[in-house]
Amino acid sequence: MSIDAFNDNVRDAFIALTSQLNGHAAGPFQTKRRSGFDSFVAQGIPTTRHEEWKYSNVLPFIGLQFSERTSEHDLITREDVSQVLDGLTKDSGVTVQVLTDELVARDEVVRNALGQTAPVDVHPFVALNTSLANNGLVIRVARGAQIQRPIHIAVVSDARSADVLATPRILVLADEGSIIDVVESHHAVGDKISLDVGVTEISVAENAHVRYHKIIDDTVVLRHIGYTAARVYRNGRFTSHSVSIGGAFVRNDLVVKLADIASETYLYGVSVLNEKDHVDNHTVVDHAVPHCHSEELYKGIYDGASSGVFNGKIFVRPQAQKTTAYQSNHSILLSDKAQINAKPQLEIWADDVKCSHGATSGQLNDEAIFYLRSRGIDADRARALLTYAFIAEVLEHIDHEGLRLYCEGRVAKKLDAEPFAL
């Protein structure tokens, strides 16, 4: 199997999808899909010679033969989804809709938002997702609504009977002054390969605050290429927590555009990997206007033969004066076979700014281990405690207590540091 065969696969899927559209073949959603497909063909599958894909090789699983229908029975039926959606209290201020051709045709807000923050030409996989996007989710938060309970979107692909290509598309539209916690997680069942190419678009209106959590904690079945794009308006705030504790191939793209004055973003991420895990975190903070603020903290622990990538870009446009942007990335390698490739980037086109980045890679402090051992804690536990503390420093920024405890618990388990989970 080759790239050509994969492209043919995508083409077949695109044609099959088009044939099922009935009255919507000329609708606005299909127009977007078509431009996505054209763009995918034009951009092609990236190789490691592509700067943005230097450390993450997608070719090994591009060769798989993906089937459209994965099994006789849908894992989750349309009815199941409807039941879940109905279960959400409608008066809470959150509306969850299925992203259909009909909705895109009818609803101007959805139509404008779809593909606005994640245009097809930024990324071949965004184009791929757009060309095959169907039955995604639209989450709308009403003006001023302050949602206490997080909305959890779990994307599950069914790889029980054949390799599967999933293209989940999620839109989060937070209206003025609203606050919401969104959790996105990706899973696969079965023992074939699941290639999950997801796109999430988030719009944060004036004075709104979206707290986005992306949790990747899955078996070796999942290959995930996710692209999350957020656009933040005046006084808005976007906080992201990316927690990656497993997966044979995970690529997280996170692009935040600070589009209006006094908007801010806080990006936190952890990677806790072992065996042959591979997690690639690409972040972009785009300061497009003056007086915005961004902070970013990513940390990683790499054991076994795992490999991690951090590519963080801060972009300050010429008119974005008075910008403050800080970024840091720290990694610890625990094994001889693990590796980390970090590329923190600053691209600054305005002068009245304060920007900095720092990146380190090292190992646990011998003196700290000695200190703990001198207090009767054996070496393995001392290491586990220190690595856990290293990661917990990032997780403690999760505002929602339940989510924070959940993430801390998962990380502690992965690190065998449970007795010390605080």
Next chain:
Amino acid sequence: MQAPSLLIVDLESGLKWSYICAMAQDSAILDEVVQNEYKYGFVTDIEQDLLPKGLSEDVIRFISAKKEEPEWMLAWRLKAYAQWLKMKEPMWSNVTHPRIDFQDIIYWASPRKKEGPASLDEVDPELLATFAKLGIPIEEQKMLTGVAVDIVLDSVSVKTTFQDKLAELGIIFCPISEAIREHPELVKQYIGSVVPTNDNYYSALNSAVFSDGSFVFIPKGVRCPIELSTYFRINARNTGQFERTLIIAEEGSYVSYLEGCTAPQRDENQLHAAVVELVAHTDAEIKYSTVQNWYPGDKDGKGGIYNFVTKRGVCEGPRSKISWTQVETGSAITWKYPSVILKGDHSIGEFYSVAVTNHMQQADTGTKMIHIGKNTRSRIVSKGISAGTSQNSYRGLVKVLKTSTGARNYSQCDSLLIGDACGAHTFPYLEVANKTATVEHEATTSKIGEDILFYCNQRGIDTEAAVALIVNGYAREVLNQLPMEFAVEAQKLLAISLEGSVG
């Protein structure tokens, strides 16, 4: 500008203040230099031995024949040329320029050939006048500073001094064309060993057509008693300069090498694609310092030199050390990454850089530190200063291989922005595959604080002088690495380069 009458020394940072006041009094010198838009912009009129424009196998054969080179050298050049023909011009850097027409370049130009002059009297008086304008009185240097100067005026080395004294110690310091004839075994062994001919597009081009350059060989256990210095000067219209420098430090030896550049003012772009190779054996140390002040083009970005250079050193043996220091103020485009391959255990690589861009200048510079041996250490200090509408990028790679247990790196790259139309960019690559390695990178970008400028103004230092002071202080960590005579020149250059960028 008036020097402040008050000397404030009882502050916590007393030293800094005495420095600032001293500098302010020195501004008379600055004023004088600043008057000229480009001090070294003049053309020496010497009859040139020119080859027609363009590149072909015949041109390479011609160059090789002119240099009276042995057959193996010609074969080596032709092989590089064949590789170059197959390569594509690299486009990934953060600079933009019109496509270079490699057939529109003269690949050979030399001053009128004379029998080797025995004394300065025999040297073309025009040349001596040029040196005087450049501020390099050879006689004086011989007597006072003890710096041996190997001047490359266009493509042929004209005069080498101190050769006899160096020869007593067994040191070879000569034009590389001479080394090819007289020490072929050394050249054959090392040339292309650090920068292979097919390393990149411009190194392949250089390998095919290099005209001349310097060759340094320091024998075992010898500490070179003087700073070796070469002044390069691009002089003929449309002459691409393809220098080739090779420095070999045998076991336990030490050498400090200075490279300084000035070029006449020009309207047409000139390409400079040099290759520098350094080899440090066991316990050897090479210190390579550059002050680059080529014509940067005028305020509208017209003209100026393209400086696309491949510089690389290899720490071959245990405990060897290579240190690059550069002050880059000139050139329309500077595109280079002096690198160190840390092969020997406990070897050390250093990179200290100040890159100033003003008007329409572009710089994409940085370093690569490749850690292979155990307990290798590297240190990177890069200071970028952008003004006007210029673009300044730091691009660096720190790579720790699996074999490099206990590797240590520290990188710091700071950018200073002067004016709201310039850009500063940082692209560091950290690739770590050994768990015992410690790699640290930090970068900051900011402008000169209003409060600091106000403080200086308040004490009678005008804004322009204040900027010069602050920039010199900012770059001090790097300037301190330069040999004395270079440090003085570099300070002036920083101030001149930023002239007109404020107020």
